[in-house]
Amino acid sequence: MSSKSTFALSPVAIVVLVFTLLACFIVYLKVTYLHMPLKPGEESDVWMIEARIDFTGRNGPARVNFTLPQETPGFTRLDENFVSRGFGLTFEEGPEYREAVWTLRRSQGEQALFYRAQIFPEAQSFSRPPEEVPTSDFPDVPDYPEPLASAVDDVLSRARSESADIFTFASRLLAILADPSDENVKVIHDARAEDEWVSLVTEIFAGARIPSRAVYGISLNNEFIDRPMITWLEVNNGERWRGFDPDTGATGYPENFYPWVSGVREVVDTDGVRNLNVSFSATRTSVVQEELAQQTESSLNTGLLNFTLYSLPIPMQEVYKVLLMVPLGALVIAFMRVVVGVPTFGTFTPILIALAFRETQLGWGITLFMMILSAGFLVRIALANLHLLLVPRLASMLIVVIGLMTIMSLLSARLGFTQGLSIALFPMVILTMTIERMSIVWEERGGVETIKETLGSLLVAISGYYVMNNPYLMHLMFNFPELLLIVLSVCLLFGTYTGYRISEVLRFKDLARGKP
Amino acid sequence: MLGTWLRLRKKGVLGLNARNHRYIMQYNQRHSYPLVDDKLKTKTLAIAAGIAVPKLYGAVSTPHDLSRIPEILGKHQEFVIKPAHGSGGEGVLVIDGMRRDLFVKTDGRALALEEIKYHASNILSGIYSLGGIPDKAMIEYRVRCDPALDVISYRGVPDIRVLVFRGVPAMAMIRLPTRNSDGKANLHQGAVGVGIDMATGVTIEGVWQNRAVHEHPDFGVPLAGLQIPQWNYLLELGARCYELTGLGYMGVDIVLDRNQGPLILEINARPGLAIQIANHSGLQERLDKIEALADIPADPKDRVALTLALFGHLSQS
Numbered sequence: 001m002s003s004k005s006t007f008a009l010s011p012v013a014i015v016v017l018v019f020t021l022l023a024c025f026i027v028y029l030k031v032t033y034l035h036m037p038l039k040p041g042e043e044s045d046v047w048m049i050e051a052r053i054d055f056t057g058r059n060g061p062a063r064v065n066f067t068l069p070q071e072t073p074g075f076t077r078l079d080e081n082f083v084s085r086g087f088g089l090t091f092e093e094g095p096e097y098r099e100a101v102w103t104l105r106r107s108q109g110e111q112a113l114f115y116r117a118q119i120f121p122e123a124q125s126f127s128r129p130p131e132e133v134p135t136s137d138f139p140d141v142p143d144y145p146e147p148l149a150s151a152v153d154d155v156l157s158r159a160r161s162e163s164a165d166i167f168t169f170a171s172r173l174l175a176i177l178a179d180p181s182d183e184n185v186k187v188i189h190d191a192r193a194e195d196e197w198v199s200l201v202t203e204i205f206a207g208a209r210i211p212s213r214a215v216y217g218i219s220l221n222n223e224f225i226d227r228p229m230i231t232w233l234e235v236n237n238g239e240r241w242r243g244f245d246p247d248t249g250a251t252g253y254p255e256n257f258y259p260w261v262s263g264v265r266e267v268v269d270t271d272g273v274r275n276l277n278v279s280f281s282a283t284r285t286s287v288v289q290e291e292l293a294q295q296t297e298s299s300l301n302t303g304l305l306n307f308t309l310y311s312l313p314i315p316m317q318e319v320y321k322v323l324l325m326v327p328l329g330a331l332v333i334a335f336m337r338v339v340v341g342v343p344t345f346g347t348f349t350p351i352l353i354a355l356a357f358r359e360t361q362l363g364w365g366i367t368l369f370m371m372i373l374s375a376g377f378l379v380r381i382a383l384a385n386l387h388l389l390l391v392p393r394l395a396s397m398l399i400v401v402i403g404l405m406t407i408m409s410l411l412s413a414r415l416g417f418t419q420g421l422s423i424a425l426f427p428m429v430i431l432t433m434t435i436e437r438m439s440i441v442w443e444e445r446g447g448v449e450t451i452k453e454t455l456g457s458l459l460v461a462i463s464g465y466y467v468m469n470n471p472y473l474m475h476l477m478f479n480f481p482e483l484l485l486i487v488l489s490v491c492l493l494f495g496t497y498t499g500y501r502i503s504e505v506l507r508f509k510d511l512a513r514g515k516p
Numbered sequence: 517m518l519g520t521w522l523r524l525r526k527k528g529v530l531g532l533n534a535r536n537h538r539y540i541m542q543y544n545q546r547h548s549y550p551l552v553d554d555k556l557k558t559k560t561l562a563i564a565a566g567i568a569v570p571k572l573y574g575a576v577s578t579p580h581d582l583s584r585i586p587e588i589l590g591k592h593q594e595f596v597i598k599p600a601h602g603s604g605g606e607g608v609l610v611i612d613g614m615r616r617d618l619f620v621k622t623d624g625r626a627l628a629l630e631e632i633k634y635h636a637s638n639i640l641s642g643i644y645s646l647g648g649i650p651d652k653a654m655i656e657y658r659v660r661c662d663p664a665l666d667v668i669s670y671r672g673v674p675d676i677r678v679l680v681f682r683g684v685p686a687m688a689m690i691r692l693p694t695r696n697s698d699g700k701a702n703l704h705q706g707a708v709g710v711g712i713d714m715a716t717g718v719t720i721e722g723v724w725q726n727r728a729v730h731e732h733p734d735f736g737v738p739l740a741g742l743q744i745p746q747w748n749y750l751l752e753l754g755a756r757c758y759e760l761t762g763l764g765y766m767g768v769d770i771v772l773d774r775n776q777g778p779l780i781l782e783i784n785a786r787p788g789l790a791i792q793i794a795n796h797s798g799l800q801e802r803l804d805k806i807e808a809l810a811d812i813p814a815d816p817k818d819r820v821a822l823t824l825a826l827f828g829h830l831s832q833s
Binding site: 341505 | 517520521523524525527529531532533534537538634637638641642643704705723726727728789792793796797798
């Protein structure tokens, strides 16, 4: 053997490198962007949020406009549904909003409407992406009546003198407004007692020509039942929106805040109803990540998962779950033949047997396989005496094998061994050819060789079974079919392996001992 | 295990993977395979090139031709029926003589004509050919063992395997049939392999069922020190097969007939590696030497001279 490396660096090495990198890259994308789990059975938290709108009908036409949550970065809406009794449901969509409109010709008594959404929070804390507000869209200074006007002026100028930029100004202003002992604040509070505090605050911000808006949302921190929405304030510095607690001036958002709607829109707008009440509940559920990734893909439509096998019909998916394991089985064969040097009947026979073992369970599979093989082998020896031509003899063996399978199934059914029924899953043509090959090896090379090849085939089939039935590998192959590239690469590498087979080391061991 | 592995590497023992990758795939053109896989073709080619082979009595290629077998046999009482695509001596039926109208095998069992025909029809259906493709049955001259080798072969005829690389004989062994091998000269079937000194044609020591042996398992005679007759001519015959087939890496099987001398029996495009065990020596060093040669002499005689010069000393143990 020359001193060259065992794997020659060649075009194969380049192909292997490219394939491996490509596969790793796709896997990386899927794991980071679609949260495709690398391990089976990994779970993530998904929130089921329910909005409940209660009201009493006025014996006339009723209309309820309900603002639905917008697409928000960091959150994926997996699913949503609407429940109402007898109401017609339509949707209105604009560039900045999305509404459900429930209508009823004649509503009476107490009514309830439900909206449910499944939300998957990807990020831990919420923040807005940069969004510039052009100067032309800055609010105009409102015309306040006295004494409100001077109170606002005073508050604004105080905040301005105590701050450096827009965000510190906002924070300072809100802190000043939070002090109830302040005379000016009292004036402001009294002037608009009937209004919502946040809308008043946005008006005051307008006095400084600073864009601000109310944000309504909920906090996905703990599960809760029947709570109103959290009202928050967002201020824009010309470049981005930032959240502020309207009551204290603290910067940021509530913990695990999920913004439902922002801007001037109201969450609910109604006609012809009274005693309106909107409340929210949230429950947390765990969802297996594979499903999540699939739902994420269907809602995000990234195209990354265009090759997902989840898009196939379920029966087809089952087929591919098995089919994608076959390359691994082939890899086992390649390894066993080229690196270990196990003798087997046929090249891919052991893998087909291993596939049958998947269905029959290993212990039963081996038992049934050996039973069929030995019974068929005896029949084959008897047939040899009849001097039949090859193809009719093979056909006869096929018939005998199927007959044996039928008898075994019937017997085991009679005796109550349900596992015995699964014998029908063995590939009968493969069994027939295995028996044929076995008897030829028997005649030409003797019993030792036959037993060697039978055990070799069984060993490879069992190894193949363990590889192809590994839940971790099954998960990987089904969710990341691009791993086929890596399997192919390993196969290519086996193809360039010029080292010894382990069986050869044993065969040539006398040669290693030095001169006799 | 690992120690053995490393020692084997150091000794230059060739493994199957390396043989396939470095030699068979590099030096054997795919289109040359049919020439050697079909023994009928090899024989025709050899005859055309004037290379000595056992005489062909006839070939059967369709079931209809089976009835022609008596006609082909004619007056021949000794003959061999074998598949044109067989390998490792499988499906070879050797008839030693006649007893009334029965054909007697080498092991003394007598067969009726019907059984001969059945054997031929099995050959036709492809049972002995690789991949089970339909095959042809050849009926040919039954080689009689050279008396020099008679003492060490059980019933069958020993054959000499010469490994020829780029037309240069690199290693050789003689395969002796034993009781175990049913008179067949196939190592897998229990024949003894005996290494041969390339310079002199004298046997070295044997291997039987992958173990070193010094005496014939059936007769107890020593295996070493036996002179192969017509050694240089035999090597030349092997070397000439390079021009015949174009295969860069092949095993040439030669038998020694008592009347006709060395005859080419068959050529193998994927020769096995047991020859290394029989010679107690790795192939790698010899192959590397031949591979290092810039050009190979065109005359087979010169190539044999090259062999004697290159490997004469290597076989001495």
